[in-house]
Amino acid sequence: MLNRIIGTGSGLPARVLSNDELATRVDTSDEWITTRTGIRQRHIAAPGETASDLALRASRHALEMAGIDPQDLDLIIVATSTPDMVFPSTACILQHKLGAKGGAAFDVQAVCSGFVYALGIADAMMRGGTIRHALVVGAEVFSRILDWSDRGTCVLFGDGAGAAVLARDASRGILSAHLHADGSHRGILCVPGQIDSGAVTGTPYVHMEGNAVFKFAVRVLAEVAEEALAANHLPKSAIDWLIPHQANTRIIEATAKKLDMPMSRVVLTVAQHGNTSAASIPLALDQAVRDGRIQAGQHVMMVGVGGGFTWGSVLIKW
Numbered sequence: 001m002l003n004r005i006i007g008t009g010s011g012l013p014a015r016v017l018s019n020d021e022l023a024t025r026v027d028t029s030d031e032w033i034t035t036r037t038g039i040r041q042r043h044i045a046a047p048g049e050t051a052s053d054l055a056l057r058a059s060r061h062a063l064e065m066a067g068i069d070p071q072d073l074d075l076i077i078v079a080t081s082t083p084d085m086v087f088p089s090t091a092c093i094l095q096h097k098l099g100a101k102g103g104a105a106f107d108v109q110a111v112c113s114g115f116v117y118a119l120g121i122a123d124a125m126m127r128g129g130t131i132r133h134a135l136v137v138g139a140e141v142f143s144r145i146l147d148w149s150d151r152g153t154c155v156l157f158g159d160g161a162g163a164a165v166l167a168r169d170a171s172r173g174i175l176s177a178h179l180h181a182d183g184s185h186r187g188i189l190c191v192p193g194q195i196d197s198g199a200v201t202g203t204p205y206v207h208m209e210g211n212a213v214f215k216f217a218v219r220v221l222a223e224v225a226e227e228a229l230a231a232n233h234l235p236k237s238a239i240d241w242l243i244p245h246q247a248n249t250r251i252i253e254a255t256a257k258k259l260d261m262p263m264s265r266v267v268l269t270v271a272q273h274g275n276t277s278a279a280s281i282p283l284a285l286d287q288a289v290r291d292g293r294i295q296a297g298q299h300v301m302m303v304g305v306g307g308g309f310t311w312g313s314v315l316i317k318w
């Protein structure tokens with residue numbers, strides 16, 4: 001038995017922040033942001049709107065497509081680096097908002113690789129046989145951890161959530177998950193703050209060494225896709241759709257080139273959403289499912305990379 005995605009959904013905040021509007025706040029321009037990153041706009045959560053609120057919206061859409069009642073979920077995993085609270089997990093809060101109880105619920109912290117990690121974990125847990133339906137969500141409100149005076153980071157990120165519902169299937173579904181981490185690179189992308197005795201110590205904002213992150217991402221994204229292909233005895237040409245983490249069009253183009261893939265077979269949402277961290281892959285997946293690009297029987301390769309550093313792939317026979 002395999003585990004198949006039978007429903008996808010998106011939850012984006014209503015507020016759209018364009019590059020031009022950002023340029024009125026920090027010393028940047030639409031031209032710089034578009035040329036260096038491909039980003040044209042991003043969605044920003046309203047005051048008080050949390051990761052679980054966006055996750056709820058995405059999950060309802062995914063459950064509706066799947067035709068599954070929330071109470072039938074045996075497992076909920078939320079990938080997030082911007083949880084509602086220190087604890088309980090955003091997954092437990094989401095479970096309650098969905099009106100479900102009893103199944104397992106927990107969060108995964110792998111930053112921008114979070115959705116790929118969560119999907120791999122859900123797949124492994126479902127192979128145990130006791131879980132029939134799982135909900136896997138990537139949900140982020142990165143706008144809360146950005147220093148809005150730092151043009152090097154604030155132009156890159158956005159808020160949103162994407163969700164997927166998994167069910168057992170005899171013939172198609174997740175073929176493999178390959179997950180990796182190397183904590184020696186933890187300092188090049190981090191939020192080095194913590195709560196200590198009632199106060200925040202350290203810096204509660206995203207710190208990023210852009211060039212180092214860029215080079216690392218380009219190397220590992222293609223590598224981990226090739227690892228998945230080798231494990232499944234498939235050639236590069238077998239990938240029908242590449243759904244990479246949406247951080248920067250140039251990183252994605254470099255990855256596609258290494259995989260000998262034309263950009264017409266790559267799902268790109270970075271222009272509309274910016275980098276939504278753990279939400280970026282499920283948001284892109286939902287778009288390509290709903291507009292009919294992804295068809296039954298096709299091979300869909302998801303590749304993610306993020307702080308930690310973490311990276312990984314999930315290969316699906318759709």
Ligand code: UT7
Pocket residue numbers: 027028029032033036037112151152153155189208209210211213214217245247248251275277305306307
């Ligand atoms: O999920 C993973 C997370 N992040 C990523 O994947 C991001 C990976 N890194 C990148 O995408 C790129 O490194 C950036 C888009 C962040 C930066 O692009 P770059 O081509 O590496 O630019 P740079 O950092 O080398 O900066 C070039 C210039 C600098 O000016 P000087 O020193 O040449 O005068 C920066 O100060 O661009 C300047 N700059 C900006 N200018 C206008 C940096 N940010 C901005 C900005 N607007 N927002």
